[in-house]
Amino acid sequence: MSASAQTIEKLISQEYKQGFVTELESDTLPPGLNEGVIRAISAKKNEPDWMLEWRLEAYRHWLTMSEPHWAHVDYHPVDYQSISYYSAPRTSEGPRSLDEVDPKLLETYNKLGIPLYEQERLAGVAVDAVFDSVSVATTFKGKLAEAGVIFCSMSEAIQLHPELVRAYLGSVVPPGDNFFAALNSAVFSDGSFVFIPKGVRCPMELSTYFRINAAKTGQFERTLIVAEERSHVSYLEGCTAPMRDENQLHAAVVELVALEGAEIKYSTVQNWYPGDEEGRGGIYNFVTKRGECRGANSKISWTQVETGSSITWKYPSCVLRGDHSIGEFYSVALTNHRQQADTGTKMIHIGKNTRSTIISKGISAGRAQNSYRGLVKVLKSAENARNYTQCDSLLIGDRCGAHTFPYIEVKQPTALVEHEATTSKISEDQLFFCQQRGLSAEDAVSMIVNGFCKQVFKELPMEFAVEAQALLGISLEGSVG
């Protein structure tokens, strides 16, 4: 190994800074999964019968399915009977206001840089904080209600807006869609619900912050965002978890519905615990995210910065049903040490003149494996559909891998589909050049990586673009911010 490869190796061995555990009394179901567990979850949440039936049906379907293994990842099989499917900080009643939230919880979020007090740093962003299986606080509810926007936990939505939940839940990702989606449908505990009524432009960024704390639990959150005609919303999710030696399962489902002329921008900064240098521990992030541009001229845009998790299996997708609808996917996926990511998107063109853009930046360091997997499908009905795909991979060091699996299916002769892909390495020349200009090797790698990701970072809401850059620096034991 050359000397500069050693420098790079040193740079990419770093510590996870969100790996602390909060000592809290919690109400946790014993490990295992059966109909009784599902009934217990539903009962704890005081759910209506239709919701319980929906869960049970999903569970029965799940029993007939098997875990998918087509992704380019390698991991110990998950023992679904050893996971606890529900864990909540113990409180007598749900908190009515922030003052009633356990100070230890507030402290946890403060430590993570997510102050839940509304006047603080993220002022102008409403936050829903999900701790293990439950939502612990949602800020700015009053101001949002004035605009007619509903932003609450999924549990609350089931109680307060059952008609909306019933109308849309599972309409984009049906309970039997895939193995993990079926599991989620059976046991999901909480998540966020967003409803933007006709013609409303959501007055602030919405954000959910997910934290797994308890040991041996899975997190199964469910997020549903509905944007009615000509409405607009920008939503961001962030996630972290403590450092633990065993793997923890995170199987979320996110559904987006954009009606005619609506626009949903969904951004993710995913920083689940990635495991240690040898690949011990870390989160299995098996997530189904899909948006449907149901109405004409609607638009859904996914932006993700994925730096965490030991295994990532995630394909935020767009079903472009409405004519002239637009789907976008901007992704940065960074894998280090023994992390493995198989991520990408699906763009399903159904309506006429639908357009999609895919920009994917994969960065691989250490002994990590990073795969882009994407499907562009143009149905017969999608006259004049357009897709542009750009997949770039950057390798740091010489023991990692980058892979690209593009699938293109076109049934409409007027469609135009473009795919570009590149793979490059941070060269010794680049590194030496930057050092010769006075930058440390660490700053140089950060700068080069950030340059590589620029096209994606510019799609993030401003407040988070800076955080994402910083996170990337930290994940490479760099600086830059």
Added chain:
Amino acid sequence: MLKIENLHVQVEDKPILKGISLHVKEGEVHAIMGPNGSGKSTLAHVLAGREGYVITAGRITYRGRNLMDMAPEERAREGVFLAFQYPVEIPGVSNIYLLKAALNAMRKHRGLNELDAIDFLKMIKEKIRLVEMDEQFLYRAVNEGFSGGEKKRNEILQMAVLAPSLCILDETDSGLDIDALKIVSDGVNSLRAPDRSFILVTHYQRLLDYIKPDQVHVLAHGRIVKSGDASLAHELESKGYGWVDQATVAGA
């Protein structure tokens, strides 16, 4: 400023430099000339601290300090600048971002505050005129899509902004047309100062028509085989490198 004594360098197991001695004083311009493969670029890279070169004997002292003990970035912060023969591209990183990061790294090293955006911009706009580059170059990714001449001018711009003490130009003249050569030379000449020294590594004499050196050294087979004043370059130009080759053989 710089004192090289009996420097021996090898790459893998192959000796490239076989006993170089060179003394560059404050304010002097030294030209190192020589045929391809004589070790000119190796010398430039060794001074800048590039990995992969093994110093088997000799000493390099820069302003009284042992240069060989210093990491490449430390040398840069202490005022050693190398203008590259083949400047690299850095996609997505704008020129102005790189310049600012580099300048602030130097300022921090010297215990100075970072320049604020307004002062920085003012300074940079002044410097960019020196190399006759359009301001839009500042906002383009470092060297991406630049022509050969633009890349070299960009190196000189970086040199002007960072204001180093020892400037090493590694074949900055190669691949330049006459207009670009003149712009680059004018840039270098305007940076000449009593406390700043230059080492010009070049294959051709023509650069020295524009930048007048105090001393010229001819490098062949890893040794300095001849040193003299500016007239040596002309002699070399008319007689060709074969002349020094013979001299080496005769002297050996």
